[in-house]
Amino acid sequence: MSCTIDIEAGRNHAPAERAARRAGLHRDTTTRAAYRTLHAGFLAGRRPGRTLITTTAWPDLNLAARDLPRIRDGLTRLCRGALGLPATTRVPPRRTQLADSLDRARLYWVDDDFTNMAEAAAAELPAVTVARDLAPCDDGLLIWSRPIAPRGIAAASWSRHGDTTWIVLYRTIGGGLRDEAMQALRDDAGWLAPTRDQTLQAGQRLDDGRRHPVSPLLTTWLLIAQGAAEAEPAAIDKNTRKKYERLKRPLPDVRIVHIRTRHTADAGGSRTATNRAYTSRVWVTGHWRDQPYGPGRALRRPVYIHPHLRGPKDAEIKLSTTVRILGSHGSNDPQDDDRA
Known part of the structure; x- marks a missing residue:
């Protein structure tokens, strides 16, 4: 992200200097000149448009319940914006559909204890037959208090139409960036990047539930459905309330999911x-x-x-x-x- 900021600001030599420093070769004049030549060739061959890279080794982020409305808004902004998305999911051709679903979504934040329980239970999830009412609502965005290992899944959204449920899994982005680069990324792409998606049909049998890509979400849904969880409305902070009132938008429905006593x-x-x-x-x-x-x-x-x-x-x-x-x-x- 720092390189993008430098290039857009006209500081074309800055990425080359940064690369030389990270390689420990910045004191060698000849090597620095070679880095600049390589970067100049790269810049000369650039094509219009940008694509978000979802495989960057970002450090994990823990997302808070109070941030869900702006996290959701950042995701819808990404879906409706000009920034390209890699063709690793079915999101690019359906990004408007995803944004519309997220606008309707009920927002869930899963607390630490429930996240721990969901992760442990997902590792042993048996065969599951998908029921039409397995998801707690038609459109939702759910964020765990921390990424679920080993997949690093931080969030999931879903959209149900009839017997079909489309699920998108997300990872966090931007961890470890400095303030200027962090703010640019948040304005551009938000907090989450789609990494995988899956379509489930009512009546479909998943024979090895624990190995299925969406097993953390399926497990969380099953625990909610069996009454192991309580979903309490979360307080909306003052700034979010004012923003939504100014835009004449209804306040978001945010639920905090925790283990039922x-x-x-x-x-x-x-x-x-x-x-x-x-x-x-x-x-x-x-x-x-x-x-x-x-x-x-x-x-x-x-x-x-x-x-x-x-x-x-x-x-x-x-x-x-x-x-x-x-x-x-x-x-x-x-x-x-x-x-x-």
């Missing part, structure tokens, strides 16, 4: 649904289970069972070689807040 402890605490007696408390690791639903409970969808302690609440915890850190989703029993 659970009250599912068994009164006796000593027997399971299979009537198995426990004399100590044992760890149950997080896992997926098929749950019947729909007419006559004939359909199935995966439900994630949180890691929790099972057994009488006053009994000793059975020792294991596994270390676990309990957060707000560490136990199904609100009294099971045991920390070493």
